[in-house]
Amino acid sequence: xxxxxxxxxxxxxxxxxxxxxxxxxxxxxxxxxxxxxxxxxxxxxxxxxxxxxxxxxxxxxxxxxxxxxxxxxxxxxxxxxxxxxxxxxxxxxxxxxxxxxxxxxxxxxxxxxxxxxxxxxxxxxxxxxxxxxxxxxxxxxxxxxxxxxxxxxxxxxxxxxxxxxxxxxxxxxxxxxxxxxxxxxxxxxxxxxxxxxxxxxxxxxxxxxxxxxxxxxxxxxxxxxxx
Amino acid sequence: xxxxxxxxxxxxxxxxxxxxxxxxxxxxxxxxxxxxxxxxxxxxxxxxxxxxxxxxxxxxxxxxxxxxxxxxxxxxxxxxxxxxxxxxxxxxxxxxxxxxxxxxxxxxxxxxxxxxxxxxxxxxxxxxxxxxxxxxxxxxxxxxxxxxxxxxxxxxxxxxxxxxxxxxxxxxxxxxxxxxxxxxxxxxxxxxxxxxxxxxxxxxxxxxxxxxxxxxxxxxxxxxxxx
Numbered sequence: 001x002x003x004x005x006x007x008x009x010x011x012x013x014x015x016x017x018x019x020x021x022x023x024x025x026x027x028x029x030x031x032x033x034x035x036x037x038x039x040x041x042x043x044x045x046x047x048x049x050x051x052x053x054x055x056x057x058x059x060x061x062x063x064x065x066x067x068x069x070x071x072x073x074x075x076x077x078x079x080x081x082x083x084x085x086x087x088x089x090x091x092x093x094x095x096x097x098x099x100x101x102x103x104x105x106x107x108x109x110x111x112x113x114x115x116x117x118x119x120x121x122x123x124x125x126x127x128x129x130x131x132x133x134x135x136x137x138x139x140x141x142x143x144x145x146x147x148x149x150x151x152x153x154x155x156x157x158x159x160x161x162x163x164x165x166x167x168x169x170x171x172x173x174x175x176x177x178x179x180x181x182x183x184x185x186x187x188x189x190x191x192x193x194x195x196x197x198x199x200x201x202x203x204x205x206x207x208x209x210x211x212x213x214x215x216x217x218x219x220x221x222x223x224x225x226x227x
Numbered sequence: 228x229x230x231x232x233x234x235x236x237x238x239x240x241x242x243x244x245x246x247x248x249x250x251x252x253x254x255x256x257x258x259x260x261x262x263x264x265x266x267x268x269x270x271x272x273x274x275x276x277x278x279x280x281x282x283x284x285x286x287x288x289x290x291x292x293x294x295x296x297x298x299x300x301x302x303x304x305x306x307x308x309x310x311x312x313x314x315x316x317x318x319x320x321x322x323x324x325x326x327x328x329x330x331x332x333x334x335x336x337x338x339x340x341x342x343x344x345x346x347x348x349x350x351x352x353x354x355x356x357x358x359x360x361x362x363x364x365x366x367x368x369x370x371x372x373x374x375x376x377x378x379x380x381x382x383x384x385x386x387x388x389x390x391x392x393x394x395x396x397x398x399x400x401x402x403x404x405x406x407x408x409x410x411x412x413x414x415x416x417x418x419x420x421x422x423x424x425x426x427x428x429x430x431x432x433x434x435x436x437x438x439x440x441x442x443x444x445x446x447x448x449x450x451x452x453x454x
Binding site: 044045048068071152153180187202204 | 381
């Protein structure tokens with residue numbers, strides 16, 4: 001596909017634009033020697049809770065589920081979690097850095113077509129972290145699942161971007177580093193670019209992204225070459 | 228709650244009645260030194276794929292997703308998986324043993340009220356493993372999600388047992404060792420007994436099972452005391 005056929009790019013937030021590594025470093029600060037174990041289980045539970053609660057029809061927002069995941073993780077690892085530490089770790093989510101190449105790549109892409117964010121994050125989380133990074137003006141829309149009360153990879157989440165942007169799904173390029181999110185977007189009908197930042201092996205989900213890249217610069221190169 | 232208020236017991240299959248440990252031993256047989264890593268990631272992916280495919284509206288049956296999970300696991304661990312080994316590992320699912328206390332506990336329970344299985348497993352998997360263990364006559368119904376084309380913990384799965392058994396949800400006791408399944412059943416409205424066989428820490432999902440027990444014998448004791 002030629003990038004000239006696309007009319008907008010929609011980005012996932014956590015792991016795609018924003019680097020959650022600082023949260024993990026902060027875990028190590030509070031729980032020396034346990035940072036890796038905490039951060040790995042925390043991420044597993046954060047996602048698992050979004051899927052399970054969507055399936056059960058028991059939505060709570062991403063901030064709440066991120067807290068729930070941390071509480072479970074600390075209990076599972078027999079680590080005491082004070083309210084002060086929980087607040088401190090959660091506050092990291094509001095001031096995550098981007099991956100290093102992202103600001104310049106987004107600047108190049110924004111010169112070519114409208115950009116938007118579509119994320120599981122709560123509106124407050126997304127607005128604050130985007131503002132913290134001075135990126136608010138890069139995006140035509142910052143879309144949260146919160147109005148729908150369901151999480152990715154429900155097709156209704158991806159559809160909400162089509163409705164909001166007023167652009168056909170075939171003309172939307174969706175960018176995510178989370179493979180399952182890339183697959184969900186592809187199953188819905190977007191043209192999907194998977195940023196495989198961590199050289200992960202693809203899951204077997206019956207559908208695959210259209211392109212695999214390793215940094216956002218490759219997307220900017222592809223878009224500039226085709227538009 | 229007094230067990231006398233219940234009119235039927237519905238059981239999860241894998242991990243609750245049937246012990247998947249033999250699959251894991253078989254992994255170690257084929258991939259010495261990797262059995263634990265394979266079996267852990269395989270189980271994670273098997274479940275993850277049921278949730279993701281339900282959310283995406285891309286159902287395939289549990290046998291297929293179990294195979295998909297194994298294929299991904301071996302690729303992720305850089306282990307070559309031949310068709311013969313895949314077939315051998317999958318065949319274990321059709322001849323799993325029960326946990327040791329299960330046959331006698333089911334015999335006691337079946338003397339008190341109708342029993343059924345409600346599982347993610349495909350009908351063929353469930354029928355064969357139940358027959359292999361000589362337990363077919365213990366159950367009034369062996370219910371698979373396959374007719375619905377969605378997986379647990381969707382409330383529609385639990386509802387299908389109500390429709391099939393013709394018993395109100397409040398009068399059904401649901402038994403699972405999988406915490407997320409116990410929570411899904413409770414969120415739907417069953418009276419739920421969680422067999423915490425592996426002394427796991429509860430997840431934070433906003434709903435909790437009614438009772439925590441550690442073996443199926445405790446359920447038989449409780450039912451006999453109340454009926």
